[in-house]
Structures are given as C-alpha cells and as structure tokens.
Amino acid sequence: MSIEVSSRLKVIREKYGLSQRELAKRAGVTNGTISLIEQNRVSPSVSSLKKVLEGIPMSLAEFFTFDLGDAKPSAFFNADELPNLGNEEVQLRLVGSGIKDRNMCIMREYYHPHSDTGADMLQHEGQEGGVVVRGEIEITVGSETKVLKAGDAYYFDSNQPHRFRNISDDVCEVVSANSPPTV
Template identity: 65%
Template structure:
C-alpha cells in the first residue's frame, strides 16, 4: 500500500533519460532536492513534487498511478479469461491475476431475467462499456435507459447503479472500470 516515492521518481527520471541535474533544471529545483527525494531521505511537499514532475512533464495522478512492475502476459485466449460470475451473470476478466492493474476489462453476459439487484451497487472509480449483443436496462442514479448493440454508457461508480435484462435473449457487454473492483 505504501508507495515508494523515491523509487518512482527515479524510475520516471531514468525512463526519460534525464540526469538529476537536467531534471532539476527543467523543474526549477536543485539537483540536491532530487537526490534527497530519490533516496527517500525527505518526503517532498505536494507542491515541490508537482514542480519536479512538471519538468518531465507528468501529472501527479499519473505519477501515483504508475505501475513499476512488468508482467509479461499480454495475450489471453477466450478460455483464459477468469470467470467469476454466477449462473445469471457471467463476468469474465482480462488479466485478472495481474497485480496492480490500473483497470479491469470484462466480458459480461446477462442471461434473461438477470438482475444485479434493487439495492444498487456503488463503489469508487469510473466505469463504462459497450453493448455487443442483446439488450439491457441500465439505471444510474435517477436515470434509466435500455441499451442495445453498439450503445454505450459511462458513469462515476459512486452513483448507485443497476443492470437488468428483462428480455428473452442473453445480453453481452464489454466493459472497463478503474480502479479495479475485481
């Protein structure tokens, strides 16, 4: 959970092929500051860290979201996707086992009569998707609509939401959410 600011900064800097002095010059700070931060001998203030990142340039959000590990698995056969759903709703995850993902991509299938429930889901982050086949009724806060193939949605997950398939045909959606909730 605890983030290694120094290692992150060093990784970012070297990724850009910059020396401490070069980055310091661009950022308008001294090379000593960069050195101390990278060694975790100090914890920079947000404003000074922002100044440093402006020299790259990179936003604070990008900096803290950055994943330093490399995981080799890139391709996933349809049978490799991790299925974590139940009978009514099937959720098949891409790269489920990858640690520290920035987001989750899923292939969802709602069978006829499937319903995520009346006590509506809400969690942090944002999510969106595109309907591939079938129809689904989506309720987000006070808004409500039936989506068909090619239609899409996007909302902040903090708003309560509900998926219902009241048709006779299964509904398929490809969706993504960030940060990962699965």
Template identity: 50%
Template structure:
C-alpha cells in the same frame, strides 16, 4: 506439473490481505484451528471449504492455483476459456438467486497488481443486479456487443442496444438488467478494480 504448497499459498494471501487466522476463520465460518492446520499442511480442505475461505480473501480457485501465471509478466493475451469467472453475488448482494444465475462475469487478466478491471459479461434473459442499486469508488464504462441492456444510473434509465456504450461515475448508484428474451453480451471496464 508443479505441486502447489496450499498451506504456504493460503498464508501468503491471508497476510497480504492483512487478516489474522482468527479473523479469516470467523469471516469464512470455519474454525481458527482449521485455518492453522491448512496453513501448516496438516489437512487438506474440501473444495467447498477452500472456496468459502478464498471468497473472503477476494481470490478465486483458479487464481489460487494459477500461481504459475505470475511468472508471465509480459503476457497480454487471454483466450476466452482462460478468463476467470467472477461470482456476481459477491458484489450484487441485493439480487435474487434466480437473477444471479442469469449473470456471468469473466475477468480479463489477473486480479493482482492492476488498476483496471475488465469484464466479459453475459446477461441471460431476466438477469438483474438487484432492486437495490449498487455503488462503489471509481468509474466504469462498457459497450453492448449484442442484445439489450436496461441501465439505471441515479434516477435515469436508458435502454442500450448492440453498439451502444456507457460511461459513468460509479459512486452514483447503478443497476443493470436484461428485460429482453435474448442474452446480452457486454465488455466493460472499471477503475479501480472492485473485485
């Protein structure tokens, strides 16, 4: 297994995002000196510290350590256990901790250099993206694979069942909920990628 230069990798991603060491440190709640030490490989961050830093850089631990995947530009198949778990709390900040624990978003493919975000979503009973509807640039659509999903777009609410689909302008505030006693599985896509 090839050893990853954590410092160089962190510096590259930070610079790609247009952040200074000071800006990154402030947003992540760590010291500027720590970022500098990590980038110079003078210290190894704990997993929790690295996760906090990478969250600001909109990168997951698995993406950070999966640099070998970049050498597979022709790759088009991603097995279920290779999908990257996305923290829904990064997007749905108005959701309660309990309802966020009932959500699972797994991204298909890599997050870099793509115009499409595809997700395999699991909404356990009680999952809710938050009382405050969420909106963002672009459009999104999805298909309910199993279970039921209560979808609100603007001032309209619809209950979707397995086989039903949705497609809407994402600039309209929207909310997803599972009000049933069974899990709901959705495969969705949005463009441009939001996370």
C-alpha cells in the same frame, strides 16, 4: 490456463495457513460454504466472495492477482482463461486476472434472459463504461434508467448507485471497463 476461483481460494487459504473451518469462522460463513466453493460445486457471487475474502483479509483485486507461483502472465488471454466473477446468470469474465497492480478492470459480461445484478444497487469508487455488443440491457444510474441495445454505450461515476438488468428473452453481452479496478 487460468486457475478457477475454487482452486485459487484453496491455494491462498493454505498459503495463509487457514483451515476451511478457521476461514469460515473469520468470514462469518458456514464451513460448508468454503468447502463447496473449493470443490467447485458452487460459484460464489462477487458479494459472497468478498465476504469470504474478508476472513483472510484480502480484496478481490488481491485475490485475482495473488502470486500463486506461476510464471509471468502472458499479455494475451484465451476466452476460457477469463475467470467468472459472477454466476451462471450474470457472468462477469475478468481480463488480465493474473496481472499485478492493474490500473483498470476490463470485463466481458453476459446477462442471461431476465437476469440482473441484484436488488441492491452497486456502488464503488471510480468510473466505469461499456459497450453493448449483443442484445439489450436496462441500466439504472442514480434515478435514471435506460435500455441500451447493441452498439449503445454508457459511462458514469461508479459512486452513483447503479444496476444492470436484462429484461429481454435473449442473452446480452457487454464489454466494460472500470478504473480504478474494483476486482
């Protein structure tokens, strides 16, 4: 079984010899933020987790591939072993989180009704693509916006500002990939 973000953060923080207070100070967040994450009382957004990891310093990719002393990861992953890099409204389930030196990032994404990736447009190196498996999603890439339905797909350069929004009353499910991996 995979290790939750909360447990993973605690193990990594301790391996780096940092107290919760020291990590919070380095990351520019409150001590309570670190404590709540490690107690699994809050699920940090990707941007919040990135900010916390800046205090180590460590990228998201390093965080999810850091050797915690576990055995070699399997080539197969059960649905409950995919860590959620998002939150409850926008779930970003990462495939292969324990694989070192991944060349791509594959995610199974769930957008609950009227959820989105945030007011700030996303932007990072690489390319990404995906297929809508269920429901519909509004995707903005640069100045172009389109609503995709089940079976529709997208592919674009990730350095273009982009955003995902579920404007419907139903859950939307997307399977996506990006390369190089950003998490």
